[in-house]
Amino acid sequence: MTTARDEILGRVRAALATGTAGPAAASSTGTPAGSTTTSTVPREYRESGEHGAGSAHVLDLLVDRLEDYKAQVHRVSAAEVSATLRRLAATLSDRDHVPERVESTGSGAVPRPDTAERASGAPGVVVVPAGLAAEWVTAMSDGGVDVVVDPPGAPLTPSDLDRAAGVVTAARVAVAETGTIVLDSGADQGRRAISLVPDVHICVVRADQVVQTVPEAVRRLAHHPDRPLTWISGPSATSDIELNRVEGVHGPRTLQVVLVG
Amino acid sequence: MTTGNNAGPPSNRTFLGMPQPADPLRWGPSFPDAARRELGNDQLRRNLGHATSTIRAKRAKVVGEVPDWEALRDAGSALKAQVMDRLPELLEELERNVTARGGVVHWARDAAEANRIVAGLVQEAGTDEVVKVKSMATQEIGLNEALEAEGIHATETDLAELIVQLADDMPSHILVPAIHRNRAEIREIFLDNMGDAPPDLTDVPRELAMAARAHLRRKFLSAKVAVSGANFAVAETGTLSVVESEGNGRMCLTLPETLITVMGIEKLIPRFTDLEVFLQLLPRSSTGERMNPYTSMWTGVTPGDGPSEFHLVLLDNGRTRVLADEVGRSALHCIRCSACLNVCPVYERVGGHAYGSVYPGPIGAILTPQLTGESSDLPYASTLCGACYEVCPVKIDIPSILVDLRAREVESGSAGRGWGAAMKTASTMMSDGGRFRRAARLGRAGRILGGRGGVISRLPGPGAAWTASRDLPLPPKRTFRDWWAAHEREKTGERAGDDRPRPGDGAEPR
Numbered sequence A: 001m002t003t004a005r006d007e008i009l010g011r012v013r014a015a016l017a018t019g020t021a022g023p024a025a026a027s028s029t030g031t032p033a034g035s036t037t038t039s040t041v042p043r044e045y046r047e048s049g050e051h052g053a054g055s056a057h058v059l060d061l062l063v064d065r066l067e068d069y070k071a072q073v074h075r076v077s078a079a080e081v082s083a084t085l086r087r088l089a090a091t092l093s094d095r096d097h098v099p100e101r102v103e104s105t106g107s108g109a110v111p112r113p114d115t116a117e118r119a120s121g122a123p124g125v126v127v128v129p130a131g132l133a134a135e136w137v138t139a140m141s142d143g144g145v146d147v148v149v150d151p152p153g154a155p156l157t158p159s160d161l162d163r164a165a166g167v168v169t170a171a172r173v174a175v176a177e178t179g180t181i182v183l184d185s186g187a188d189q190g191r192r193a194i195s196l197v198p199d200v201h202i203c204v205v206r207a208d209q210v211v212q213t214v215p216e217a218v219r220r221l222a223h224h225p226d227r228p229l230t231w232i233s234g235p236s237a238t239s240d241i242e243l244n245r246v247e248g249v250h251g252p253r254t255l256q257v258v259l260v261g
Numbered sequence B: 001m002t003t004g005n006n007a008g009p010p011s012n013r014t015f016l017g018m019p020q021p022a023d024p025l026r027w028g029p030s031f032p033d034a035a036r037r038e039l040g041n042d043q044l045r046r047n048l049g050h051a052t053s054t055i056r057a058k059r060a061k062v063v064g065e066v067p068d069w070e071a072l073r074d075a076g077s078a079l080k081a082q083v084m085d086r087l088p089e090l091l092e093e094l095e096r097n098v099t100a101r102g103g104v105v106h107w108a109r110d111a112a113e114a115n116r117i118v119a120g121l122v123q124e125a126g127t128d129e130v131v132k133v134k135s136m137a138t139q140e141i142g143l144n145e146a147l148e149a150e151g152i153h154a155t156e157t158d159l160a161e162l163i164v165q166l167a168d169d170m171p172s173h174i175l176v177p178a179i180h181r182n183r184a185e186i187r188e189i190f191l192d193n194m195g196d197a198p199p200d201l202t203d204v205p206r207e208l209a210m211a212a213r214a215h216l217r218r219k220f221l222s223a224k225v226a227v228s229g230a231n232f233a234v235a236e237t238g239t240l241s242v243v244e245s246e247g248n249g250r251m252c253l254t255l256p257e258t259l260i261t262v263m264g265i266e267k268l269i270p271r272f273t274d275l276e277v278f279l280q281l282l283p284r285s286s287t288g289e290r291m292n293p294y295t296s297m298w299t300g301v302t303p304g305d306g307p308s309e310f311h312l313v314l315l316d317n318g319r320t321r322v323l324a325d326e327v328g329r330s331a332l333h334c335i336r337c338s339a340c341l342n343v344c345p346v347y348e349r350v351g352g353h354a355y356g357s358v359y360p361g362p363i364g365a366i367l368t369p370q371l372t373g374e375s376s377d378l379p380y381a382s383t384l385c386g387a388c389y390e391v392c393p394v395k396i397d398i399p400s401i402l403v404d405l406r407a408r409e410v411e412s413g414s415a416g417r418g419w420g421a422a423m424k425t426a427s428t429m430m431s432d433g434g435r436f437r438r439a440a441r442l443g444r445a446g447r448i449l450g451g452r453g454g455v456i457s458r459l460p461g462p463g464a465a466w467t468a469s470r471d472l473p474l475p476p477k478r479t480f481r482d483w484w485a486a487h488e489r490e491k492t493g494e495r496a497g498d499d500r501p502r503p504g505d506g507a508e509p510r
């Protein structure tokens, strides 16, 4: 009995054998695009940028690109991170940041449970991963923010996360040219769900994590390719209506980047 | 409320959708008949013209920012050729690595087998509802309909797919399936069919997006099973990747307990670091962004983070047939960016539905007939102007493949559903019209690629290639419009002197 696996692999091998052994039909195209004997890949593209990781040029470029895609950027020194997080997180806890109209008219017939709770004015908690720097967590708590650590053994449910006002994480690497931040689920970033469901994502990026080009970032990530990776470029967005970009769909509608250094 | 005008097809307040076909790769009338119908739809052409010109401008801007764009295209093209050469070993490597990381790999020879596998997995998970991330592979196999037949409801979560699903319509573009709908139509579809759309919903895009967010939120939070496609699969590590914008992909890939990914066997890339090429090529070519808002990558199952069960369904469904053709094989290099649709003068005028396949536009014209292995008139749905090749991020020489497929149709004596000898003549006219216009077209392609001092580094190869190798008659000065008129005359029994406006008037393909 032939399994689907064996049959498909057999078909693939047969197809390739026909192709290479047969007469050179490809000559009719006269271009290398259809060529099948390419075993070396030309890599003439830039494997790194002309500016080093964390250089002033790269940081400026990142800020420009982040803002172009509607992320909010706060440039601070290392000493200012705690105070900045306390201020940003406190703003979240203080008020219902969700645009009123959208949530309140979100359902005609079906009441949405999270709407009721938000409308009741209960201050949302701010979620953090277990490995976030203790001093940042302390600073936020001291500032009156209701900080909840996502417990590794007993993770918050999606509904818990949906009720949260926001999330604070660190990052793994950032790409200046594309305005991209990558999370690799390290202990200071947490599992993927916590930076997805809450509506505001506050992300701390260190200067030395910022590279100029995509290849530089991929090569850093290649040290742990098996970690779940999330590449984030601005708040969630859609281009599905007449191909115009609209920010804010299912992922966090607000992305705040605290750029350190 | 604007609907199609008096000259257009029937339209009323509830917009007519393209009904679900039995075969997503072969539906509707022949291309010329469908094209004639769509050319009468002014609203469609306005919607498409607006959307494609928007995306062309955005693409040109962000591609122009990249100094090494051509080098990236060369690398992408070579990588994909290498993948085809090494496909058996790379598939086995992928399977090994996904399995080693706790995933389960399934193989499906055709659509029916893939659908059976997915339905069985959903039933095993004990649910009758799944959330879906937009995926061409699952469109191609008609998964939603197959699941429905098993009592399983699939909810599309991509905004454009949701629009298409709510309107009981078919996709008309591989990236933006509802590109044929404008904001006013989308508002109507939501109000009529969403069930929980706010009654005072306006047609402001942001409000429409927010309505979709509210509608899908609870589904995401409670979903047990998600079904996705994949943009890339890394053989070396077993890493899968989905490139998206809205966060619906992240929701589906992260929150449910079970994830089922259906992927064509050609989606492989050899090494993890090869992502550095495709993650530059794809976003700029597709949505015209430097980077799409979200890209997810996962490798098997990660305890404590995301689904605890992961199934990967590797799909053949005609791909090995395409692979066996040395000329047509490079159609499998496609990364589904849709840039070739957005620049195609024929696509822009007739829309995606005319192609009668989930793969429309230039890529559809070469991929669909090869996947099905059947005689088709789709290879004629082109002016051979070469714009598709110019923008293709992996340099698929679509015009050459079209010419080859046409030659095969002619040689085999099959003329494609009822085109007949006159159509072959017409196709020649169309080719020559395209060839004749190539000089003008180049100016435009230069602008599309633009931003680098207006210098075109290389004249397009395909025209030269096929004109050199094909023994075609010298060009009469014919255009797509003339071709069209010839076809119409054949169709209507030659109404010479007919003064009704011809479809091409005033809208010459550029």
Ligand code: SF4
Pocket (backbone or CB within 6 Å): B285, B333, B334, B335, B336, B337, B338, B339, B340, B341, B363, B388, B391, B392, B393, B394, B395, B396
């Ligand atoms: S053929 Fe090329 S341009 Fe067209 S969708 Fe595929 S990759 Fe994009």
